[in-house]
Amino acid sequence: MFVALFTNEPKQWSPKIHRSSFETEVDIEVDDFSGYLLGDKWLYSLDNFAAHSPVRSESFQAFVTSGDPIPRIAVKKTQNSIIIARDYLGFHPLYFAENSSAVVFSSRKSVLWRLGFEPERVKASQILEIRSPGRIFKKKRGYSPPILRDITKNESMEETIYATLKKTISSSISKLKPKKIALAYSGGIDSSLIALATSEVFDGKLFLITVGTPSSHDRKAARESVRNLNIEAEHVEINLNVGNVEKDVNEVVRKIESPSPLQLEIAVPFFYMRKKAEEIGVDLVLAGQGADELFLGYHKFVRAESDRERLKLEQRMLRNMARRNLERDYKVFYPFPVVLPFLSKKMIATAAKIPLSEKITTVRKKPLRDTLQFLGYPTLSQEKKKAVQYGTNAKTILVNIAKKRNMKGITQLANEEFNICFGESVEACY
Numbered sequence: 001m002f003v004a005l006f007t008n009e010p011k012q013w014s015p016k017i018h019r020s021s022f023e024t025e026v027d028i029e030v031d032d033f034s035g036y037l038l039g040d041k042w043l044y045s046l047d048n049f050a051a052h053s054p055v056r057s058e059s060f061q062a063f064v065t066s067g068d069p070i071p072r073i074a075v076k077k078t079q080n081s082i083i084i085a086r087d088y089l090g091f092h093p094l095y096f097a098e099n100s101s102a103v104v105f106s107s108r109k110s111v112l113w114r115l116g117f118e119p120e121r122v123k124a125s126q127i128l129e130i131r132s133p134g135r136i137f138k139k140k141r142g143y144s145p146p147i148l149r150d151i152t153k154n155e156s157m158e159e160t161i162y163a164t165l166k167k168t169i170s171s172s173i174s175k176l177k178p179k180k181i182a183l184a185y186s187g188g189i190d191s192s193l194i195a196l197a198t199s200e201v202f203d204g205k206l207f208l209i210t211v212g213t214p215s216s217h218d219r220k221a222a223r224e225s226v227r228n229l230n231i232e233a234e235h236v237e238i239n240l241n242v243g244n245v246e247k248d249v250n251e252v253v254r255k256i257e258s259p260s261p262l263q264l265e266i267a268v269p270f271f272y273m274r275k276k277a278e279e280i281g282v283d284l285v286l287a288g289q290g291a292d293e294l295f296l297g298y299h300k301f302v303r304a305e306s307d308r309e310r311l312k313l314e315q316r317m318l319r320n321m322a323r324r325n326l327e328r329d330y331k332v333f334y335p336f337p338v339v340l341p342f343l344s345k346k347m348i349a350t351a352a353k354i355p356l357s358e359k360i361t362t363v364r365k366k367p368l369r370d371t372l373q374f375l376g377y378p379t380l381s382q383e384k385k386k387a388v389q390y391g392t393n394a395k396t397i398l399v400n401i402a403k404k405r406n407m408k409g410i411t412q413l414a415n416e417e418f419n420i421c422f423g424e425s426v427e428a429c430y
Contacts, residue, residue: 184288
C-alpha cells in the first residue's frame, strides 16, 4: 500500500500516518530520487521510501507511456515540486485528497477516510504536479485507447494475437522475475490462451487455479479444458460454499472498499484465488480481464444498434476499466502483482486493427476462438464462458447468505458489511 503526505504542518500529521500503521509497499517506481522525499514536508508510511522501492533507470515519461500491464505508479522529485503519475489504464489504484495544510495520496481510499478526507481518484495515465497544499496541477490523461481502423482482415491475425500475448507475458516475467505463477483459470478461451502462452515462455511452476462450487460451470469446464491443453501445469480447484464465504465476506468488502453488490460478487472468487496463491507461494498472478472489452464479448455489443455505437461503447469501457475492474482486482490480490496480458498497449492496438465484422458474428470473441483453432485446439475454441459470479456460483452463495440473515438481497448484505467496515467507525475493519 502506498501512502504519501505533503504538509506544511508535519507535527500535526506524523502520528496519524506513521509507518507502523500500514503494510509495506513494494510496487512503486521512483525516478531520480533516493532517501527521504523533500525533507520534513513529505511523510510516508515507509520512513525510508527508497529503501523499499526499486529505483529504475527508465525516465518518468517512459513510465507514463509504458505499455506493460503491470500495476505501478511513478513518483518524481523536481526542484520545486513532486510529480505523481498513474499507469496508462489504471492497474494500480491511486487516490488523493487535500485541504489548506496537506495533500495526501494513497492506493487505498480507507487510509484517506481514516485521516478525515474524502478521496478523489487520480485518473488512469493522469499526471499530478504538487507544489504545495492547495497548488495541485492536473495534467491531461496521456493515453487514449486507439480507435478501430477500417482495414481488411489480416491473414495472420491469429498468429499476431498469440505472439502479442506471449510477448506481453514474457516482458512481465522478465521485469518481475517470478518463480511461481498462478493463473485465474475458468477453462474458457481467454484463460486457455494465456495458459498456453505462459507455458511457452515460463520455465517455473505454473498453477491453474479454478474457484467454484463442486457443480459450478467453471470447475466442470476447467477440468475438461486442462485435459485438452496438455501443458506442464498444476490444476488447483478451490471449493466455494456458504460457510466459508459467510465467514470471509466482511474481509472481502474491506479489501474492495465498496458497497457495490456486483463488485462483491466478482471479488469473492478472486479473494479465494489470492488465499490459495499465498498458500502455494506464487510471485505473480495472471488473469484474462480485458478480452471481453477488446474483442466485444459482452452481449451489450451484440445489442448495440450500429458499429458506431459499438466503437463508442468499447472506448468507454476501456476508459472505465480502472474504476469498474482494475482497482478491485489490485486490492483483492494485494500484495501479489496482477498482470492482465490482454490489456497491454500492444494487444489493445492489435485488437483495434481487427474489423468489427470479425468480432461481431454468430459467436462471441471470434478472433480468440480462431486463434485457438489456429493453435490446434478446436475443442477449446468452442468453450462457452459465463461471467465469473455465475460461472463460480458466487452470486448464488451470496444470495443464500442474504436469505440466511433475513436480508432483502445482496445489495443489503454488501451495504451492511460496508457500514461495519467504513461507516461510523472506519477502524472497525482494521
